[in-house]
Every structure is written in structure tokens, then in C-alpha cells.
Amino acid sequence: MTRDLPRGSVACMSQVRTRFAPSPSGFLHLGGARTALFNYLFAKRHGGSFVLRIEDTDRERSSDEFVRAILDGLQWLGLTPDEGPFFQSKRQDVYDRRIAELLEAGAVYHCFCSAEALDAKRKQAQADGTKYLYDRTCRELGRRPDAGESAVLRFKMPLEGETVVRDLVRGDVTFNNAELDDLILVRSDGSPTFHLVVVIDDIEMGITHILRGEDHLTNTPRQVRIFEAFSVEPPAYGHLPLIVGQDRARLSKRHGATAVDAYREQGFLPSAVINYLARLGWSHGDQEIFTGQQLEQLFDVDSVGKSASAFDMEKFGWVNFEHMRALEDAELADAVVPYLAERGETEQPREYLAAAVAQLKERAKTLVELAESLHYFVSDELRFDAKAVGKFLDDDGRAHLQTLHDELAQVDPWTAEQVEATLRVVVEREGLKLGQLAQPARVALTGGTVSPGIFELCAVLGRERTLARLAAAAAGAAAA
RNA sequence: GGCCCCUUCGUCUAGUGGUUAGGACGUCGGCCUCUCACGCCGAAGACACGGGUUCGAGUCCCGUAGGGGUCACCA
Numbered sequence: 048m049t050r051d052l053p054r055g056s057v058a059c060m061s062q063v064r065t066r067f068a069p070s071p072s073g074f075l076h077l078g079g080a081r082t083a084l085f086n087y088l089f090a091k092r093h094g095g096s097f098v099l100r101i102e103d104t105d106r107e108r109s110s111d112e113f114v115r116a117i118l119d120g121l122q123w124l125g126l127t128p129d130e131g132p133f134f135q136s137k138r139q140d141v142y143d144r145r146i147a148e149l150l151e152a153g154a155v156y157h158c159f160c161s162a163e164a165l166d167a168k169r170k171q172a173q174a175d176g177t178k179y180l181y182d183r184t185c186r187e188l189g190r191r192p193d194a195g196e197s198a199v200l201r202f203k204m205p206l207e208g209e210t211v212v213r214d215l216v217r218g219d220v221t222f223n224n225a226e227l228d229d230l231i232l233v234r235s236d237g238s239p240t241f242h243l244v245v246v247i248d249d250i251e252m253g254i255t256h257i258l259r260g261e262d263h264l265t266n267t268p269r270q271v272r273i274f275e276a277f278s279v280e281p282p283a284y285g286h287l288p289l290i291v292g293q294d295r296a297r298l299s300k301r302h303g304a305t306a307v308d309a310y311r312e313q314g315f316l317p318s319a320v321i322n323y324l325a326r327l328g329w330s331h332g333d334q335e336i337f338t339g340q341q342l343e344q345l346f347d348v349d350s351v352g353k354s355a356s357a358f359d360m361e362k363f364g365w366v367n368f369e370h371m372r373a374l375e376d377a378e379l380a381d382a383v384v385p386y387l388a389e390r391g392e393t394e395q396p397r398e399y400l401a402a403a404v405a406q407l408k409e410r411a412k413t414l415v416e417l418a419e420s421l422h423y424f425v426s427d428e429l430r431f432d433a434k435a436v437g438k439f440l441d442d443d444g445r446a447h448l449q450t451l452h453d454e455l456a457q458v459d460p461w462t463a464e465q466v467e468a469t470l471r472v473v474v475e476r477e478g479l480k481l482g483q484l485a486q487p488a489r490v491a492l493t494g495g496t497v498s499p500g501i502f503e504l505c506a507v508l509g510r511e512r513t514l515a516r517l518a519a520a521a522a523g524a525a526a527a
Numbered sequence: 528g529g530c531c532c533c534u535u536c537g538u539c540u541a542g543u544g545g546u547u548a549g550g551a552c553g554u555c556g557g558c559c560u561c562u563c564a565c566g567c568c569g570a571a572g573a574c575a576c577g578g579g580u581u582c583g584a585g586u587c588c589c590g591u592a593g594g595g596g597u598c599a600c601c602a
Contacts, residue, residue: 070602105601162600169599178529179598199600217532226530226598234600241602265531265597288533288595295594323539326551330540333550352540355595359538362552372565409565470561485561497563 063095064255067121067128068245070102071113074306075120077358078260078290078298081324085258085287087126088325088346098252099131104244106136120307124317125339133252135244142239145247145277146200146232154276155232157198158185180228200233202242202273210268215256215285216351222268230269242266246273249282258285258348261355285348288328288355298358314386314413316374319367326366327356336369364412371417372408376401379408379417386418392425400425402507406499424507429494429516436490440520444487447477449521451488455505456514463506470502491520 065086069079090097099121103109118132149155165181172179185201192198205224212220232243239247249257264286274281290298298305310320322337329351331337337345371379380400388394395403403424404417411417423429440448454473458465470488474481485501492513498504505513 068602072602102602108601158600165600173528176528220531222531228598231600236600238600240600245602260596261532262596263602266602268531286532291595293538297595326539328539333541335539335551354533356540357538359552362539365552407564410563474561480561482561489562495562499563501561 062253062255063090063093064098064253065090065095065258066098066100066131066249066252066254067126068100068102068248069117070105070108071110071117072105072108073113074308075117076298076305077307077324079117080120080124080126080307080320081290081327082259082287083121083126084124084321084324085285085329085346085348085351086256088342089256089258089348090129091343092346095255096129097126098133098254099128100133100248100252101131101135102241102244103134103136104238104241109136116306116308123311124307124321130252133248135248138244138248139238141251142244142247146239146243149202149232149276150200152276153203155200155202156186156188156229157190157192158201158229158231159188159192159196159198160185180226183229186229197235199231199235201229202232202269202276204229204269204272210271212264212267212271212284214264214267215258215283215348216288217264217286217353220264220267222265224268227269227272232273242270242273246270246277250274250277250279254282256283256285258287261286261289285351288352290327291355291357293357293359295355295357312415314415314417315363315367316370316382316414319363319370322370323363323366327358328352336366336373368412371411371414374408376405376408380404383414383417383421386414387421387425390418390422392418392422395425399507406503406507410499423493423498427512427515431490432495435494435496439487439490439496440523444490445521445523447473447479447484448487448491448517450477451484452514452517452521455510455517458510461506461510463502466505467502487520488517492516 067079067083067086069075069083075083087097089095101114101117103114114132121127146155160181168182169179181201186203204227208224210222210224210227212222214220230242231240233239248254267284267286271281292298307320311317318339321339321342325337325342325346326335329346331345331350371382374382377397380397380403383400383404384394400421403421407417407420407424411420451470451473454469455466458469470481470484473479474484477484486496488501489496489498489504492498492501492504492508499507508516
């Protein structure tokens with residue numbers, strides 16, 4: 048009805064421009080991050096531009112703190128805008144100009160109804176169980192406010208007919224115009240509202256495609272009409288399914304962390320967050336793991352699903368695991384450094400840390416877990432597990448450790464292979480099973496019963512640490 | 528409540544009229560093994576329901592149910 052330009056033929060469009068337009072009234076949460084991601088990917092995929100716009104027209108709720116949090120979050124995720132951030136609070140002159148246009152064209156009218164009166168009508172309708180729509184008492188008044196009189200500007204919505212939203216993910220969605228009421232576009236203090244600034248900025252910034260949450264779907268027919276009032280063809284819209292919690296309710300604080308920053312704290316890699324978010328509502332055959340670069344090449348709006356998807360921490364953890372082990376040891380070592388510092392561990396040579404990380408990376412789902420499991424590699428103050436000590440560092444165990452210590456002291460060069468050969472010799476000679484020697488040694492070296500293979504463990508720890516810990520355990524140091 | 532959207536294993540999903548309905552996470556069992564992991568092998572597990580259309584429906588149409596979104600001088 049409103050648009051009959053062919054849409055969807057993305058390739059023909061001269062220049063794709065998408066945008067992410069958060070309002071700084073909260074931190075960057077997963078839903079917002081995914082919206083930003085899809086717009087980013089869509090732009091990259093089509094060689095276009097990704098614009099960042101901060102919608103801070105509501106001065107009451109906006110804060111610099113949230114602006115910074117959103118910017119930080121996007122930066123951490125690597126969703127760098129090609130243009131922006133633009134702040135709507137600094138664009139009043141642009142809006143004033145456009146408001147004048149609307150007035151000129153007779154697309155809006157002054158409304159003198161007080162907020163209190165409207166509120167009362169709304170409550171009344173609610174009490175009667177009927178739908179509330181602004182009753183348009185001022186629509187035909189045709190007068191301007193007198194000096195000192197306050198008024199808002201409302202949009203003249205068509206009274207009949209319908210508006211069709213041609214949605215990239217849902218197809219055509221038809222709305223009855225009688226359901227749309229005359230929106231307030233300019234507040235009595237002269238500031239523009241959401242619907243107006245969105246449309247003006249999307250026009251001014253040349254936005255061609257808008258991917259946003261499904262919660263905006265009912266806003267779209269209204270905005271489409273505003274575009275029409277400006278005689279501008281609206282951009283193509285795609286309404287993304289919402290992310291919900293395990294209980295199918297909208298994702299909220301109840302479902303754990305919401306700000307993306309919380310996932311950084313929990314030890315998730317940004318590439319894993321990107322990967323997981325991309326797969327929530329979008330798919331590419333059977334592929335689960337994607338690099339950012341792959342996503343930029345493969346993302347397409349046709350493969351975006353229609354139904355809400357539930358956030359699943361288990362799978363998210365697995366995705367993070369996959370991304371962690373895809374990293375080079377040295378990269379992973381660098382990534383875990385801040386988490387070690389957080390735990391008060393002392394700094395280690397990068398090479399040593401990389402070797403230790405190589406042993407542990409298939410045993411941790413997050414950087415936090417990795418840092419935790421790194422303890423016995425980076426500290427000599429072992430935390431002994433009493434149960435393990437009791438079980439393996441008994442008289443027999445300690446005696447075996449002393450023997451092992453003495454044999455290991457002869458090993459040269461100090462390699463996993465040499466250590467293994469030595470252990471096997473001792474096992475053979477003493478008539479033990481490997482476990483009878485390896486387990487006490489593991490407790491002596493790590494404080495517990497869980498670790499990488501004993502030979503590799505010794506090799507990475509090095510001769511000095513290994514011998515010292517074995518000697519200490521043999522002497523009964525752990526028992527205390 | 529009005530309007531709008533959605534509905535394949537517990538979860539993320541593949542599927543575009545003909546498939547033993549595939550994969551992944553998770554779960555369970557086994558193998559590997561010096562512990563824990565990783566890896567490998569295997570198992571259980573889904574088309575919300577009811578009508579059509581069709582030789583044949585997860586796929587198309589209608590309805591029902593369930594879930595969700597939205598109804599501000601917020602965005």
C-alpha cells in the first residue's frame with residue numbers, strides 16, 4: 048500500500064547502510080548486542096556502512112554512564128561503527144528544520160489536550176475494557192498556540208485504509224490504519240519524540256536497511272507513514288525474533304547476567320559471544336562454529352528465523368570452549384592474563400604461561416575457569432585437597448615419591464618423554480601400577496587429583512619445581 | 528482486552544510436497560586412560576492440535592490452542 052518499490056534485491060542497491068540506535072538508558076545487553084551484530088554483519092556482507100546513533104532524546108533516562116557502557120561493549124565485541132556515534136541530543140537544529148517541513152505540509156497539527164486529561168481518558172477506557180486511542184479532538188481545530196500556551200504536535204495518521212510493512216524476515220504484515228492513532232511527534236517543550244527523530248535520522252543518514260527487535264514491529268507502520276509525509280521511500284525493515292530465557296519469558300536480569308560486560312567478567316571471548324549470538328536466530332546449514340570473518344561473508348537475512356530463541360548457557364559455554372581452543376597458545380595466554388591478575392596470581396613469562404595453557408585449554412570452558420586451573424602452574428603455594436592428601440600421600444605414597452624424586456633428579460634432558468621413561472622404570476622396578484605412582488605425584492605437584500597427564504605436567508612445570516614439590520610431599524609437608 | 532507476530536527433539540536449528548525428519552548443545556551408555564578433560568562410538572529424544580487441498584503434507588490453506596510483542600508528551 049505504502050511502498051511498491053521492489054525490495055529484497057539488495058545487490059542492486061547502490062550502497063547499503065545499516066544502523067544500531069540504542070537509547071542510553073541501560074547497559075548493552077545481549078538483545079541489543081545481537082541487533083548491533085546483525086546490522087553490522089549485514090552491512091559488511093554487502094560492502095556497506097554500519098552507523099551508530101545514540102538515541103538520547105529522553106534526557107530523564109539517558110546517562111553518560113550508559114553511553115560509555117554501550118560504546119565499551121561494542122568495542123569489546125569488535126562491532127566498530129563506520130560512522131558515528133551520532134547523538135540525537137545534539138541534532139535539535141536538524142529536527143527543527145524537519146518539523147517546520149511537516150507543519151508546512153500540514154502533516155501535523157497542534158494539540159492542546161493536557162497530559163492529565165489524556166491520562167484520565169486512558170484510564171477510563173481501561174476501566175471500560177475498551178481500546179484507548181487519542182480521540183483526535185484537536186485534529187480539526189486548525190489553530191496555533193497563543194503566546195504562553197503549550198501544545199504538542201501530533202501526526203495526522205490516515206483515518207482509513209491499511210499500511211503494509213514489507214518485512215525482510217516475516218514477509219508482508221498488514222495493519223489497519225484505524226488502529227494507529229495520531230502520535231505525538233513534538234512535545235510541549237519543543238523536543239521531538241522517538242518516532243520523529245528515528246525517521247528523520249534514518250532519512251538524514253541514508254539508512255537503507257533496518258534490522259531491529261520484534262518489539263518494534265508495531266512501531267513500523269507508524270514510522271512508514273511518517274516517511275511518507277516526508278515524501279521519502281522508507282528503508283527495508285527486518286524484525287528480529289526476541290531472545291528469551293529458559294522460561295520463554297523475555298530475557299531479563301532473572302536469567303543471569305544481562306550486560307555483555309558480565310560475560311567478559313565470566314571469562315567469555317568476544318568472538319564466542321559473537322558466534323553464539325549469531326547462531327541465536329540465524330543459521331548456515333549445520334555449521335556451529337564461525338569466526339567473525341566467516342560471519343561477515345556468510346550472513347544473510349534470508350536465513351534469519353522467525354521465532355524467539357531461548358538463551359542457553361550450556362551451549363554458550365561450549366561455543367566459548369571451542370573458541371578458546373581455536374586460539375594459539377600464546378594468544379590464549381595473553382587472554383587469560385587479566386583473569387590471573389584478578390585472582391592475585393603473580394606474573395609469569397609468556398612462554399611458560401603458553402605452555403601451561405596448552406595443557407589446560409581443553410579442560411576449561413571459560414577464561415575464569417582457565418585462570419583458576421592455572422593456579423599450581425603459576426604459584427608455589429599449592430592448595431592441597433585434604434581428601435586427596437589422605438588418600439595418596441600416605442606412607443607408601445610418600446615413599447614412592449621419594450624414589451621418584453631421586454630418579455627424576457637424574458633426568459636430562461627434561462622432557463615429557465624422559466619423564467615418562469623414568470616413571471615407567473620406577474613402576475616396573477617397584478612392581479606398581481602407573482596409577483599408584485602417578486596419583487601421589489599428581490597430588491604432590493598440583494595439590495589435587497585433577498590435572499593434565501603427569502608426564503606433560505612435569506615437563507611444563509620444569510625440573511626445579513617438580514623436584515621441589517616431590518621432595519616436599521615426600522617429607523610430609525602436605526600433611527600439615 | 529484490541530491489534531500484530533510466532534509454533535520441528537529439553538535448547539539452538541536443518542528442512543521450501545515424496546527424507547528411516549538431519550546436525551549441534553545437553554543427557555545417558557561404552558571405548559580410550561595415570562586423574563580430569565579432549566576424542567571416538569552408540570542411545571533416548573521433535574513436526575502443538577483439528578480440519579481441509581493433494582496420489583502424497585513438517586512443508587500449502589482454514590480454524591483452535593499455547594507462547595510472545597505492543598497499545599506513553601519512553602525508546
